Amino acid sequence: MQHSWSARTDTVEVKPHPTARDQAVAKRNLPKGSSILAVPSFTSALLFSEKGHRCDHCFRFPKEGSYLKKCTGCTAYWYCDTQCQNAQWQLHHKRLCKKINQFTSSAAFQGLKEHDKMDAILLSHLLSYLSTLAEPYSAGQSEGLEIFLSLLPGSSSAVGPPPVPAVNPPPNQELVAALFERFGNNNFTVHSHLNSIGHGIFPLASRLFNHSCTPNAAAKYILSSSNTVTMHVFALSDIAAGEEICIPYVDPxxxxxxxxxxxxxxxxxxxxxxCKFLNSIGHVPTPPTDSDQLKDVAEKLRSFVQVDNYLQSDDYRSRPIKETPSQLHCVFHETFMKGLSERFSDASHESDFDTAADTGVTLLALYLLVYPINYPQIGMHLLEMAKTHWNHSFVLSDLPEEKKAHAKPEISRLLVLARRVLGVMGTEGDADGPLEEISILENLLRT
Ligand SMILES: [Zn+2]
Ligand SMILES: [Zn+2]
Ligand SMILES: [Zn+2]
Incomplete structure (x- = not known):
C-alpha cells in the first residue's frame, strides 16, 4: 500500500512483519543521531501540573521578562503571545472556550481518574478540532484522521469514551468511540529534558514504529513558536538499510x-x-536488605557491566543482558533501581559526596544494563554525576588546590561521556537544556 507520506520520507518504508501488523524499515543507512521522522501532534494537551506555567499551544515557557496571557473567555488557557492564542483559537479553542469550565467542574469530569481526565481533555481538543473542519476534509486533514483510525484499537476498548463538552456540530458517536478506542494505546508523553510536560497523539509515529525494550530509535519533542509540539524520531545507534526501526512505548x-x-x-x-531473558528468569528475586549483601550485589553488578571500562575507555562494549549471572537477577527488581536513584539523589543533595559517587557509579552500571546504548537517561545521569562532583569539589567544600586539580579530569571525562550520549538526541524541549549545561561546566573547568 502506497501512502502519500511515504513519498515524503527517504528514511522509512513499511514492510510486512511476521507477527505485528507491519514494520518500519530503514530505507538507507541511518547514522546514530539522524532524524528519521518529524510529525506534528494531531492533538495535544499540557499536563495539569504545567497549566499556567507553559503556553497551552506551543508548550513553551514565556520568554524571560514576559508573562503568559490568559484567555479572557475562560481564564483556563494560557498563551505566550497572540500568535499562539490565535493559532489555538482557530485549531480548537473557539469551540471549547465557553464550555470548558463548566465541563471541568462537572461531577462527571471530577469523578474521572487523573489519567482519564487527561484523555478527556485530549479528546475534547480533538473533537473540537474536527468540528471546525468543513467536510469534505482537505487531503492534509483527512490524512491525519485516516492514519489515526487505521491504528489498532487498544485492548481495553470496553470502557466508553470519557465525557466531553458538547461541540457544534455534534460529532458522530461512532467516530467518537472509534477515536477513543485508539487513544490509550496511542498517547505519547511529551517530554522536555526527560521531564513529562504533556500528552499528544502522533498518528504517523504510532502507525510506523513497533515497540522494543532495546530500541534503536527514540522520540524527542521540539517546541517552537506558534506551533503545536512536533515529535522527532531519531536514531540511537547506527541503523543499517533494511533494519527494522523500533521505539520504546514504555520505559525499558x-x-x-x-x-x-x-x-x-x-x-x-x-x-x-x-524480555526473552526476563521471561526465562521467571520470578525476579527481591534485592537483599542487609547493607553488606547489597554492597556485594553492587560490586558484582559494576564488575559484570565493566562500568569502569565504560568510564575510562573509548572502546566499551555493552554486556548482553542475557549473560547476567543469577546472583545479579535481583537488580531487575524495580525496587533496586528506585533505591539506588533515591540514595544517589539524597546523597547529592545532602553533600554526602562519597555515597553519591559510589551509588552514582552503581546506578550507571544498571542503566548500561537495562538501556540501549546512547539512551538519553544514561547521558542525563552522567551529567548529574558530573554536577555532583563539581559541587563537591568546587562549590560546597574547601578542598586543597591539589585535590581540586585532581577532580578536574574526572569531571571532564564525565562531561565528555554525557555529551557523547546526549549529543545523539541533540537539542529538544525547552531552551537551556543539558547540552548547554555541559558547555557551562566545561567552560568553568577551563578557568
Ligand atoms: Zn506559545
Ligand atoms: Zn478560552
Ligand atoms: Zn521487550
Missing part, C-alpha cells in the same frame, strides 16, 4: 511491570532480547 527500566503494561494497554507481548 520497568523490568517487572512492563509486561503487564504491554498486555493491558497495548495487547501484545514483547519478544525483544531483554
Amino acid at each position: 527500566a520497568l523490568t517487572q511491570t512492563r509486561h503487564q503494561i504491554f498486555q493491558i494497554t497495548y495487547g501484545f507481548s514483547c519478544n525483544c532480547p531483554s
Whole structure:
C-alpha cells in the first residue's frame, strides 16, 4: 500500500512483519543521531501540573521578562503571545472556550481518574478540532484522521469514551468511540529534558514504529513558536538499510511491570532480547536488605557491566543482558533501581559526596544494563554525576588546590561521556537544556 507520506520520507518504508501488523524499515543507512521522522501532534494537551506555567499551544515557557496571557473567555488557557492564542483559537479553542469550565467542574469530569481526565481533555481538543473542519476534509486533514483510525484499537476498548463538552456540530458517536478506542494505546508523553510536560497523539509515529525494550530509535519533542509540539524520531545507534526501526512505548527500566503494561494497554507481548531473558528468569528475586549483601550485589553488578571500562575507555562494549549471572537477577527488581536513584539523589543533595559517587557509579552500571546504548537517561545521569562532583569539589567544600586539580579530569571525562550520549538526541524541549549545561561546566573547568 502506497501512502502519500511515504513519498515524503527517504528514511522509512513499511514492510510486512511476521507477527505485528507491519514494520518500519530503514530505507538507507541511518547514522546514530539522524532524524528519521518529524510529525506534528494531531492533538495535544499540557499536563495539569504545567497549566499556567507553559503556553497551552506551543508548550513553551514565556520568554524571560514576559508573562503568559490568559484567555479572557475562560481564564483556563494560557498563551505566550497572540500568535499562539490565535493559532489555538482557530485549531480548537473557539469551540471549547465557553464550555470548558463548566465541563471541568462537572461531577462527571471530577469523578474521572487523573489519567482519564487527561484523555478527556485530549479528546475534547480533538473533537473540537474536527468540528471546525468543513467536510469534505482537505487531503492534509483527512490524512491525519485516516492514519489515526487505521491504528489498532487498544485492548481495553470496553470502557466508553470519557465525557466531553458538547461541540457544534455534534460529532458522530461512532467516530467518537472509534477515536477513543485508539487513544490509550496511542498517547505519547511529551517530554522536555526527560521531564513529562504533556500528552499528544502522533498518528504517523504510532502507525510506523513497533515497540522494543532495546530500541534503536527514540522520540524527542521540539517546541517552537506558534506551533503545536512536533515529535522527532531519531536514531540511537547506527541503523543499517533494511533494519527494522523500533521505539520504546514504555520505559525499558520497568523490568517487572512492563509486561503487564504491554498486555493491558497495548495487547501484545514483547519478544525483544531483554524480555526473552526476563521471561526465562521467571520470578525476579527481591534485592537483599542487609547493607553488606547489597554492597556485594553492587560490586558484582559494576564488575559484570565493566562500568569502569565504560568510564575510562573509548572502546566499551555493552554486556548482553542475557549473560547476567543469577546472583545479579535481583537488580531487575524495580525496587533496586528506585533505591539506588533515591540514595544517589539524597546523597547529592545532602553533600554526602562519597555515597553519591559510589551509588552514582552503581546506578550507571544498571542503566548500561537495562538501556540501549546512547539512551538519553544514561547521558542525563552522567551529567548529574558530573554536577555532583563539581559541587563537591568546587562549590560546597574547601578542598586543597591539589585535590581540586585532581577532580578536574574526572569531571571532564564525565562531561565528555554525557555529551557523547546526549549529543545523539541533540537539542529538544525547552531552551537551556543539558547540552548547554555541559558547555557551562566545561567552560568553568577551563578557568
Ligand atoms: Zn506559545
Ligand atoms: Zn478560552
Ligand atoms: Zn521487550
